[in-house]
Amino acid sequence: MRVVIVGASGNAGIALLRRLETEPDIEVTGVSRRLPDGVELPWHAVDVGADDATERLTGIFQGADAVVNLAWQIQPSHDPRQLYRTNVLGSRSVFRAVLRAGVPSLVHASSVGVYAPGPKWAFVKETWLRTGVPESSYSRHKALVERMLDEIEADHPTLRVVRLRPGLIFQRDAGTEIGRYFAGPLLPARLLRFGWIPLLPRHPGLKMQAVHADDVADAYLRALRADVRGAFNIAAGPVLDPHVVGDAFHGVPLPVPGLLLEGAASLSWWLRLQPVDRGWVRLALKAPLMSCDRAAAELGWRPRVDAVSALRELVAGLAARAHADTPPLRDDADLPGRMGGLLRGRLPGTGNPY
Template sequence: MQVAVTGAAGCLGQVLLPALARELSIQRIRALDRAAPALPRPGDGATIDARVLDLGQLQPDDLNGVDTLVHLAFQLMGGHGGRRRHDRSWVRQQNVALSEHTFHTAVNAGVRHIVFLSSAAVYGPWPDSPQPLGEYHPTRPRFPYAEDKVAVEQALLALARKYPECSATILRPPAIIGPHAHPLLLQIARGRFYPAGDEQPVQILWEDDAAAAIVRSVTTRTAGIFNLGAEPVWSLRAMARFQRRWAIPVPLRLIRALHPLAWRLTARAGDPGWVQGLDGPLELDCTRAREHLGWTPQVTTAECLKRLRD
């Protein structure tokens, strides 16, 4: 089996490449990104072919012989865009238009399975979000990043209907944390600050478990939409106070007022849309991933926090 990975130099790509290389059924991996990805040390695993290119220039020849495409590339929380990260139309074009181009190029190259890493953010969250959320629950994006994820999901599902020979798998993880995670997520997971007010349940996922779910999707070729998440589900207050005597509540109104300013100053602060969902629950039902992908998270919520803080 030959697998191509877009966004291979990104946070999760650095974890996914070695996980795929260890899978015996995969002989070759094509790592695609606008920056050169860090490649695992050569061993007995799959051969990795790294190609530096912009997805806008992706051609069928770049995917020649590829069976499965894993699409990770996304303009995430500032990313590489510099000041352009404030330009909504540019970000939308990077996320949606380039994804659509990538999907159509893959089909024309003979790719027969596409795995897209979406996000639990497509559900909201909203104050009235049900607990837990199943894949059947309608998407209700609350901020631009989630809107783009929904748009790419819809584009991929439409492509799968038009070309039934190509199956589609959509994975919806919550915030993915670990050594390679975005600095903002690491700061929140390691910090003592939490939003004051109601204790809304929030889910996280360790990066190796996220990579394992993608590997299972590739090797089983299971089509459909699947929620992913660590268990049990905790509040941000519980995370901040875990193994600590004290933590500091911060008024949500203050967070929403200051975060856009921080985002203007540094991409490390993340998209201000993310703080909009702090007043709603985000608890995922991961039953379908267990039953159909054969995937179960190996790292609990408590262990996620222990690993980061140790």
Template sequence: MLGASGNVGTAVLEAFAGDGHDLVGVCRRVPPEGAPYDGARWQSVDLARTTADELEPVFRGADAVVNLVWAFQPARDTGYLERVGVGGLRTVLEAARRAEIPHLVHMSSVGAYAAGPAEGGRVDESWPTTGIPTLAYSRHKAAAERLLDAHEAAGDPPVITRLRPGLVLQRRAGSALLRYGLPAFLPRATLDLVPVLPLDERFAIPVVHTSDVAAAVRNAVQRGVAGAFNLSADDPITRRELAEVLHAVPVAVPRPVVRAAVAAGWTLRLHRLDPGWIDLAFATPLIDTTRAREHLGWSPTWSARDALRDLMIGMRSAEATASPVLRRRTVLGEALDGTRLGPITRRALP
């Protein structure tokens, strides 16, 4: 499993615990011993730099490969992000072909979809995966889908399962998401000092709890079924739910105004949020999960509201794990990392 020490990977390790599987975890920075990371044998691999020749021996003999690797930072180095998310998948596909792996489970995203229908409503897996052009993350997710299309058109193994989850939330990702989104000098207590939430009332995004995504990965590996599968809680997160967990008063502000404010802060380097994420938040369609229910035997066990609350608990308590990716965030730690490694939006190891 590539990306086994991250948000989803940690939960997948737990989902397979006790099943008797021989798990191999692949990541850049191997986590220390201890649960749940002691349930796998580890290999240190950087997909931005490795080759298929180097990766093939890692895959050799596996029944399935699960690719969870993606990079969100350094956000200002989109070339690096593309080398990880698109170039890395190209390497994985070639190594899997050479190693004669029968099955690949690839973590795509709702971010691969084109803007949702103007009339609203949910979309199924046939909706175009052309992405949102103003956000590198979405462009790269769409490019990865094209690589998978080309591989399937060639008729070569492995069989490919594409999982397309909404925003993936859990308590233990609290510190990591604060590290990506909150300016380094702000403590987590700032979350409780937000008096108003200025946001367009049309805001509604699909979300899913990490443990539910892990269950989908497990089911996909066990069933070996091909194709794409949307993963989402039954209800979306709206402005009202977001305001509730922040204990803030929602204030209707048009999307262009919100976008302009975020873009100004990004340009002035006051925060770490690429304004393209605002475009994605308002363009992302709500998704239909019928196919995952019927063919993966999957259904969400967390509501969107409860998943968001779980994340906010993690943010307020600086929830973390021993994994370098999910390590605890502190203002002092952020300051030391910034001095030693540079801004998170530019350094290679956030």
């Protein structure tokens, strides 16, 4: 089986590469905007948002049995055109190339962010409304791309389309990347090595699901091998709420109104103090909890790492500045979101870190 992974150098991508390396019957080709250091497997540098992306990807996809599309940008949050170019137009280029090359299977990285606001006291299935959380550009883009897939499935019924919708994806090697993209240079990451977070915001909507990157990679492998179609929710238990996280990191949950959380994020984002805009807080408060029963029943997928252990691993990675030798995950002190970048005028939420 020949599999092409688009966006192979990111958080989920490096985990999927690790997983597929253990499968002797799978030949892997990687695609990313910039080549990682020490490339061993066949790898192509393609910017999926470029005008010639469809043409270039079509040639790369020729003869492939499946394409996994992981390409997505979270930053720069202050450049919405760049995010739309990569996330929406780039996904369209990938899908068009899959059709032109006659690839029989497409596995796409969607997200819990595709769902409309939902309950925090129950678990929704894959049939939940997919209109996203309007205030979040990330969520809007996920919903737009899934609507593209709806049209493709209707027009090309022979193409097998699978969508994985994971929660937050954690692993140690993503520590530096996640710190840059979601916290910024003012986070005292080194203090996290003690495993103690003294205060945590408490709000009824702050209940989220997470999953270890290796478990996500296993879900992708199962989706590649199984004769399945459609969407699969991917998350591990327990649900991460302020009390669960407080117990894990010896912290005290402090009640905070949702408007205050959103306002603090918005003000600090506009002041370029951190890279997360109000939309991310709104998404965290409104995104539903997901049932993963379909993944268990049809893929035989169950997480090996619980959500608290995955979060502990990520926090340890943040403290240790853990990273990988790929452009999105590298440990460059001069990038936006790091103190060196700030001192050089590269403010959080600006510049292309991919």
